[in-house]
């Protein structure tokens with residue numbers, strides 16, 4: 703950024719703010735102020751950034767571009783309390799919350815929008831290393847979208863433009879590629895525990911399989927990546943899975959059936975299984991789980 707470089711501030715000094723502010727600052731975007739509910743959180747993050755001061759939220763809101771990185775449920779209340787000015791940019795980083803939550807800023811003449819990094823921030827240092835190459839969903843009026851696109855470019859992030867009203871679907875769907883992947887691994891580990899494999903050992907053994915599957919999806923697409931008994935039409939193997947998972951209870955069989963049915967649809971759409979092998983599998987999976 704050059705002489706017209708805007709100033710940036712973060713209100714809410716948590717995981718997303720830490721990863722974004724540090725990376726933006728390293729890449730020449732001046733993060734001048736940080737505020738948070740707990741002044742110590744703001745002081746910790748500001749100490750990590752050159753020429754940045756921990757301040758009260760009202761003072762941070764004087765920057766040209768203000769990121770509201772508070773929990774989703776707090777965005778509206780925080781936005782409503784700040785002294786916005788015409789021409790400022792007010793941005794939240796939520797995937798699920800609509801931009802209208804920033805209407806108090808819009809009423810004061812600020813441009814309002816969203817900058818949702820499609821990445822997991824449970825470990826901010828790891829997230830920082832993964833920002834480059836990750837996508838970010840941008841929403842906002844053209845001047846704000848252009849500014850956020852510039853930020854994304856400097857972070858080497860790829861841009862996804864969200865139309866108004868799509869955020870709940872966009873974000874709900876992304877759960878399948880994020881925290882539900884963890885739930886899948888935990889499901890496998892819970893079943894392995896029934897024959898004595900500990901959680902840590904299970905995770906260690908399952909992760910290379912999971913990474914291999916993700917690599918196959920990248921290189922061969924959804925239908926092409928599928929392997930295993932469903933993709934081969936091995937009905938006897940699937941029957942054995944169902945028998946033992948139903949015996950184990952805890953909904954394991956029902957969950958298996960749900961995903962297996964979706965996978966059969968994908969195999970059919972991808973032309974991977976002919977009707978003669980599809981129908982016996984559909985009959986096998988058609989009943990709801992017994993547990």
Ligand SMILES: NC(=O)c1ccc[n+]([C@@H]2O[C@H](COP(=O)([O-])OP(=O)(O)OC[C@H]3O[C@@H](n4cnc5c(N)ncnc54)[C@H](OP(=O)(O)O)[C@@H]3O)[C@@H](O)[C@H]2O)c1
Nearest residue numbers: 714715716717718738739740743771772774795796822823
């Ligand atoms: N975590 C993810 O993987 C992820 C990914 C993409 C987007 N997001 C989005 O990013 C936003 C921030 O999430 P996060 O995970 O960074 O949350 P977080 O780690 O919980 O951090 C939120 C921060 O906001 C501060 N805060 C809470 N209420 C406040 C208030 N009323 N005024 C000022 N500061 C307040 C918190 O308190 P203290 O000051 O007490 O520390 C904390 O520092 C959310 O909209 C979330 O949906 C999260």
